[in-house]
Amino acid sequence: MQWFRENRPDAIVTGNGDLMQILAKEGIRVPEDVSLASPYQAGPITYVNQRFTDWGVWAMNTLGGLIKNNEVGMPDSPVETLIRGRLVHMGTTRGQSMSYQQEISVPELSASLNSPD
Secondary structure (H helix, E strand, O other): OHHHHHHOOOEEEOOOOOHHHHHHHOOOOOOOOOEEEEOOOOOOOEEEEOOHHHHHHHHHHHHHHHHHOOOOOOOOOOOOOOOOOEEEEOOOOOOOOOOOOEEEEOOOOOOOOOOOO
16 A cells, blocks of 8 residues: 555556455545556456457357368468457546446457447
8 A cells, every 4th residue: 555655546457356445445535536447347346348258259250260161270361350348337437427337439449340239
């Protein structure tokens, strides 16, 4: 907590879902004093839904195509696929209403896979 008090960060990105309670015990208010977010769902804090189901669908479609075409080994040209994530607001970041959960698109992370919202 000494580091926190000396540096006063605007936000903390964490995978620790208990951090909000730890900060509250120290008198630090979320989101008034610091915003909290996570790269994945970790308790009641704002997080990025990484859409793992879409990853699985892409992987199975790719594998099915390789099997169907009897392809083996590394491809001649590597393929990069980016899947759009979604930021899910849980009221732990400033600038968003704390009275409801809202799911919004993260800035464009995907051009290759257009999955239904």
